[in-house]
Amino acid sequence: MSTSTTDPMIGRLIDGRYQVRSRVARGGMATVYLATDLRLERRVALKVMHGHLADDSQYKARFIQEARSAARLAHPNVVNVYDQGQDQETAYLVMEYLPGITLRELLGEHPVLTNDQALDILEAVLAGLAAAHRNGIVHRDLKPENVLLADDGRIKISDFGLARAVTAQTATGNALLGTIAYLSPELVTRGVADARSDIYAVGIMLYEMLAGEQPYKGDQPFQIAQQHANDTVPTPSTKNPRVPVEIDELVLWATARDPEQRPRDARAMLDQVLEVRRLLGEGGGTPATTTMQHTMVLPPAAELAATGETQVLGTRARARTSPQPVNSTLALARASERRHQRGIWLFVVVLLLAAIAGGTGWYFGAGPGSQVMIPNVSGLEPAVATSELEGLDLVVAETPEPVFSVDVPAGLVAGTDPQIGAAVAHGATVTLLVSQGPEPLPIPELVGQTEEVATQRIADASFSKATTDYRFDDADRGIVIGALGQGPDGAIDLVPGETYGEQQPVTLVVSLGPIPSVTGMGVDEASETLEGVGLIASTAAGLADFHDEIPAGAVIRAEIPEGPVREGATIELVLSKGIEQRQVPDIVGKTWGEAKPLLDQAGFRIEFQNGASEFLSAFPGSIVRSTNPDAGTSLDKGSTVTVRLGVD
Incomplete structure (x- = not known):
């Protein structure tokens, strides 16, 4: 496992709940992080889709499909999915965190496993896979990278990103989405997958665990794909003589090129694995007896489906120094000859069993005992969902049940009761759960x-x-x-x-706090002050004004833009032009009542000459005899003008 201190996700709080701690692994579609669920105070694995795939609706659909597929499974050998959501542009899954390694990492350190070790892992994988197949889910991407080996001994399957319903047909364009080394022949040639395609991948993994390498090699992916389509997988005993014939036959059965010759699903193969372990005993894959060993002839899936049980046919002497590939077709023919010799009474028994099996198959397949799987109608209008369910011979309750839903908009179907994916009898009543939106x-x-x-x-x-x-x-x-x-x-x-x-x-x-005052500062000081809080000072607008106290070139005020001011905003500075210059008005010869308003308007202070001017100023009719300085002289606003008054 690896971590990265430069990963921008490290330390991030996702959806206000999941605190990202470190990076665990990175794949082609997503990166897995160790995170803490702050609400439930537990460690979780946070799977985050790569940012460059976020706009690809096809990848996002697969990502969400993983959550939906795994959420339908509750099994000790399947990694639990707790949550799924999106934080801004970040799509994520929250999964059970299992400290440990993957099967790929184990094979990197120990390329060849013992028979017992391989069967232990195989048994756990098939148990989890059986739960998926039982719920109508095909994994489609089984490989050692998706088998987790926890430190406490638990073995679990992960990554249902390519999972599909068992009955779904996969388009040829998507057929090679799984890892090429584990693709079944039908995926390579026809682009379709069902439960038996998963079995093929399991068989390849079993071969790899025992032989120390994959059965097919090539410089280009298409070369490996061609071998899957045209060649027969060899027995692992050709590479590892310690592998018994019973396990060889398991590999041949699981990797048969014809899907009809493989186990019909993981449950069928798991039953046979348990039988193999019984035959081999608990001695590390060594047969229980040394002179005469049981050899299994594994029938095609169609025959297993008819009988409903795993068969172990015949015995033969085992006299070889190294295991040889088993010719399953020849073994079946010999077993068939022995069956014909059992007598007419066995024929009658077979007819009775066939009749019982046929009747049972009719009852559960097309008769009263058959069942219907509730389809996924989530996100549909209630009328559309009703039509789809009724088309499957189900009865929809007249009154839907309102539920709150974070993911489904109000007015659309959020689920069903019984739940989506459940198998129910024909004519069963299904209640639509209609979203009222978030609670x-x-x-x-x-x-x-x-x-x-x-x-x-x-x-x-x-x-x-x-x-x-x-x-x-x-x-x-x-x-x-x-x-x-x-x-x-x-x-x-x-x-x-x-x-x-x-x-x-x-x-x-x-x-961010108040905008700092820059009044009275020079332009450089004001700019530095504003930039210190993330604002940009500007004098580009050329704003300036006269000011009686602030010297020319200094800042009178900052013009704050309307609306919210955020970091990076531009603040215009209004600069001082200094004290305004005014001209002394021509008031000589005017009465004091006429002259005083002109001096006040010009902004000058008034001082009277010696004598009775102060007295005379009280009389508006007094005449202005002179001014100092003379009319037309420019003075700073607020300067003093001396006035001499007189009377006629």
Whole structure:
């Protein structure tokens, strides 16, 4: 297992719940991380789809299919899937975490396993696979990389990303999605897969565990595919003489080129594996007797289906120094000859058994005992789902049952009762579970809290944290100043005490603190101050004004743009032009009542000459005799003009 300290996912909080700790493995479709479920306080395996595949609907559908397929299975030999979702552009699965190694890693260290070790792993794989086949699921990508060997001894199958229903036909274009070394001949030639295709892959893995290598090799994938289609898999004893004939025959049975000659499903092969272990005893794959050994002739799947049980036919002396490939066709012919010699009474028994088997097959296949698998109608309109179910001879309850659903929009079918995938009798009643959308939950108090506290409250309230909108505000830095949700027409304000849908996204609006004042600073100092908080200072607009106190070239004020101000915003600086120059008005000869408003309007202070000017200024009719300085002289606004008054 490997980890990466540069992986941007490390340390990330997914959906406000899953804290990513380290990277466990990376594949062609996704990366698996070790994470902590903060809500349930447990370690989980977080499988994250590669970002470049997120826009590919086909890959995303396979990713979601893995969750749905594995979620339908509850078996000790299948990795549990706990959750599935999407955080922004990140699609993920949450799975059971199993510390240990894969079968591929084990074979890398120990290429050849003992017979007992191989059968132990085979038995666990077939047990988990039998549960999948029983639930109508074909794995389609069995290989040592997808077999997990936990430190505590548990063995589990993972990665149902290519899984399909047993009855589904796979298009030729998708046939080679599995690993080429384990593809069955029918997948190579016709692009179709069923449960027997999984059995073929299991047989190849058994060969590899015992022989120390894969049966077919080539420089190009198509060369290996051609060998799968045209050649017969050799027995592992040709590479490893310690492999007994019984296990050789298991490999030949599982890897027969004709699917009809293989076990019909994992349960049938598992039964035969258990019988092999019984015959070989518990002595490391060594037959229980040394002079006479049982040899199994494994019948085709069709014959097994008719009898419903695993057969062990005949015995023969085993006299070889190294195991040789078994000719299954010849063995079957000899077994058939022996059966014909058993007498007429056995023929009668066979007829009776055939009649019973035929009657049983009719009863459960087409008669009253036959069953129907409830199809996946999730996401359909209730009327469409009803039509599909009734077409399978099922009765749909008149009144649907309302349920809350995070994944299915309101008004569409979220599931069924009995559940999707369940086998029920013809004419059984199925109740549609119609989504009401996410469950409305109370909104907690978020404004005024720190971002960390608010994020935890969002998780505790069963909402999902979307993004954080950082804005400049008068509130202290890091304090939540608002919370936004997603409504039908866009963003909405989330008010504490009101309700909002479960697991729906919440955007926190967090203060970056107030914009610092730059009044009176030089341009360079003001720019440095604003850039220190993530803003851009600009004088490009050429804004300037006169100011009585701030010297020319210094900043009078910063023009704040309308609306939310975020990091990276541009702030225009208004610069001072210094004190404005005004001309002394021509007021000589005017009455004081006429002259004073002109001096006030020009912004000058007034001073009177010696004598009775102060007295005379009280009389608006007084005449201005002179000014100092003279009319037309330019002075700073606020300068003093001396006025001499007189009377006629």
